[in-house]
Amino acid sequence: MSSTLSFEVFPPNTQIGTEKLFKTLKELQQLEPDFISVTCSNNRQTIEETTLKVADYIHRKLKVPTIAHLPAAYLSQSQLAELVKRLDQIGINQILALRGDILPDLPPKKDFVYASDLIQYVKREAPHLHISGACYPESHPESLNRIEDIKQLKHKVAVGCEQLITQLFFDNDLFYQFQESCYLADIKVPILAGIMPIVNRNQALRLIKTTNTKLPRKFLAILEKYEHDPVALREAGLAYAIDQIVDLTTQDVSGIHLYTMNNAEVAKHIYHNTKNVLNGQCKAG
Numbered sequence: 001m002s003s004t005l006s007f008e009v010f011p012p013n014t015q016i017g018t019e020k021l022f023k024t025l026k027e028l029q030q031l032e033p034d035f036i037s038v039t040c041s042n043n044r045q046t047i048e049e050t051t052l053k054v055a056d057y058i059h060r061k062l063k064v065p066t067i068a069h070l071p072a073a074y075l076s077q078s079q080l081a082e083l084v085k086r087l088d089q090i091g092i093n094q095i096l097a098l099r100g101d102i103l104p105d106l107p108p109k110k111d112f113v114y115a116s117d118l119i120q121y122v123k124r125e126a127p128h129l130h131i132s133g134a135c136y137p138e139s140h141p142e143s144l145n146r147i148e149d150i151k152q153l154k155h156k157v158a159v160g161c162e163q164l165i166t167q168l169f170f171d172n173d174l175f176y177q178f179q180e181s182c183y184l185a186d187i188k189v190p191i192l193a194g195i196m197p198i199v200n201r202n203q204a205l206r207l208i209k210t211t212n213t214k215l216p217r218k219f220l221a222i223l224e225k226y227e228h229d230p231v232a233l234r235e236a237g238l239a240y241a242i243d244q245i246v247d248l249t250t251q252d253v254s255g256i257h258l259y260t261m262n263n264a265e266v267a268k269h270i271y272h273n274t275k276n277v278l279n280g281q282c283k284a285g
Helices: 015-029 051-061 077-090 115-125 146-158 172-184 201-210 217-225 230-250 264-272
Strands: 004-009 035-038 066-071 094-098 130-135 163-166 191-195 255-259
Touching: 004 015, 004 191, 015 051, 015 264, 035 051, 051 066, 051 077, 066 077, 077 115, 094 115, 115 130, 115 146, 130 146, 146 172, 163 172, 172 191, 172 230, 191 230, 201 230, 217 230, 230 255, 230 264
Parallel strands: 004 035, 004 255, 035 066, 066 094, 094 130, 130 163, 163 191, 191 255
Antiparallel strands: none
């Protein structure tokens, strides 16, 4: 069974940051990923100025398949129609539909309350677009329980989601349990495993503060032991991510989606230290 290898990047807030990202993307291009996804933020800049600008560069300049993230909560129907038209002009035929984080000082629009509402609209108005969706191996933070979460996910797939990409996780057993729950619920679309290598203390602390993700004992031991040794922490964090990927690939995961944090060196290190394991599994190689 073959697996895919893909990367996620985010649009920076400055022109200097954008130029730096374009250099990073050229390096990622050399790894021949199956696709690169571009996130969107709910800040004051428009998706056209950020997400689509980067996606356009990846698709047209680098000739790499691209997925543009679209946030349901902050798009009106007319805005979404315009974005779909723009994607068609660029030649991008893949989107990732999300609800998006609700910001305290920015009221959401009312046209699409959930990602499934956006998926339903796009499937009806632009059936040629391939739609991916997000999923949570440990259940969505706002879900009542796992059963309710899987029920919502099944609905998302029923209305047109063709591929699922997980939020980051550090315990592969939780992913396997989630995958089994999807199988039992007759959710048969590919599920790509989202992996984020932790390479510095600030990133680790931010993660602990902002996420509900379970941190296994082995992972916490790395953070505690190498907290004040940045070189060792980076090395151990990369090794942990590589170990996750090797295990997932051995279990025939549909794909690995690497949250690169716009860091080409991290992506290259992961790739070059797993390519022999992935050979015959991932296309990139």
